Amino acid sequence: MRGLRILFFAFLFISGDLISQAATNHPKILLIYDMEGVSGVSHYEMTWVERPEDYARGREFLTSDVNAAIRGLAAAGAGSIWIQDGHGSGNVKEPDLLVDKMDPHAQFDFRDRDFDPYDTGIDGSVDAIVCVGMHARANTDGYEAHTVTDRISYRINGVDFTETHIVALSAARWGIPVIMVSGDNVLGEQLKPDFPLLEYRTGSRRTALQRLPGCCTTAKPGCATAARRSSKAIGSAWTRCGAAAIRSRC
Numbered sequence: 001m002r003g004l005r006i007l008f009f010a011f012l013f014i015s016g017d018l019i020s021q022a023a024t025n026h027p028k029i030l031l032i033y034d035m036e037g038v039s040g041v042s043h044y045e046m047t048w049v050e051r052p053e054d055y056a057r058g059r060e061f062l063t064s065d066v067n068a069a070i071r072g073l074a075a076a077g078a079g080s081i082w083i084q085d086g087h088g089s090g091n092v093k094e095p096d097l098l099v100d101k102m103d104p105h106a107q108f109d110f111r112d113r114d115f116d117p118y119d120t121g122i123d124g125s126v127d128a129i130v131c132v133g134m135h136a137r138a139n140t141d142g143y144e145a146h147t148v149t150d151r152i153s154y155r156i157n158g159v160d161f162t163e164t165h166i167v168a169l170s171a172a173r174w175g176i177p178v179i180m181v182s183g184d185n186v187l188g189e190q191l192k193p194d195f196p197l198l199e200y201r202t203g204s205r206r207t208a209l210q211r212l213p214g215c216c217t218t219a220k221p222g223c224a225t226a227a228r229r230s231s232k233a234i235g236s237a238w239t240r241c242g243a244a245a246i247r248s249r250c
Contacts, residue, residue: 025079026077026078026079026080027078027079027127027128028078028079028080028081028082028125028126028127029073029078029079029080029081029082029126029127029128029129029130030082030084030109030121030122030126030128030129030130031066031069031070031073031081031082031083031084031106031129031130031131031132032084032086032117032118032121032129032130032131032132032167033062033065033066033083033084033085033086033087033096033097033131033132033133034086034087034131034132034133034134034135034163035047035058035062035087035089035096035133036087036133036134036135036143036144036146036183037132037133037134037135037143037182037183037184037187038058038061038062038065038132038133039061039064039065039182040057040058040061040064041058041061041062041133044144046058046061047087047089047096047144048089048090049089049090049091050090055089055091058096059096059097059098060098062096062097062098062133063097063098063101063102065132065133065182066083066097066102066103066106066132066133067101067102067103069130069132069180069182070083070102070103070105070106071103071105073105073130074103074105078105080107081105081106081107082106082107082108082109082126083097083102083106083107083108083109084109084117084121085097085117086117086118086131086163086167087133095108109121118163118166118167118170119170122167122170122171122173122174122176123174124174124176126171126174126176127176128176128177128178128179129167129168129171129176129177129178129179130178130179130180130181131164131167131178131180131181131182131183132181132182133182133183134162134163134164134181134182134183134187135162135163135183135184135187136162136183136184136186136187136190137153137154137160137161137162137163137187137190138150138151138152138153138154139151139153140186140190141186142183142184142186142187142190143184143186145186147161147162147163147166148163148166159194160190162187162190162191164178164181164183164187164191164195165191165194168195178195178198179198180198181195181198
């Protein structure tokens, strides 16, 4: 028997005239990171534990990006900021993020059981989600482009999914908006049709070591600025939130 399952993407609707009630109440933010879209990551080995020297550099770049976002969120009045590892480097001993160098305004989400940050890691206690270091969807020209696996593309009723879409779809079960994404310029273009008012920080897809202005690096505070702006707009997202339904037959 076939039925219709209605899935929702929550889109951020920002109004500069509205006072952010959620920001005033110090919202809980979940920051999910991947690694391919991190500033400075220029080759695959920097995201893979089996290449320790390159991987060590990638972890430093990742930590810098995440810390920039944390600073912006904290400056905007965020309450608790929880960090989840959304990358699969093969490191089974510890997160890819250098937790000992993580900004103290945030906490890493350690649990006593396995969980999927794109699915079971999200719950109704979260007010908004930030995604750092994301990448373009599979079979496109983005840097290290893929969707969960290397070569499989996902399309549901005409919507081409990135991994950011998967996060947003999961979060929409509780009406949680994704308020900011960082990654390369190809990802930015892929997200615009479905997230027209999302806060973006993007960089060049080809020159990862020379990202465009606005990327998340210590020297370029664009990620912190974007996080601060997006966090302040959370209240507006709740009072004037649009939704696009995607119908999937099952």
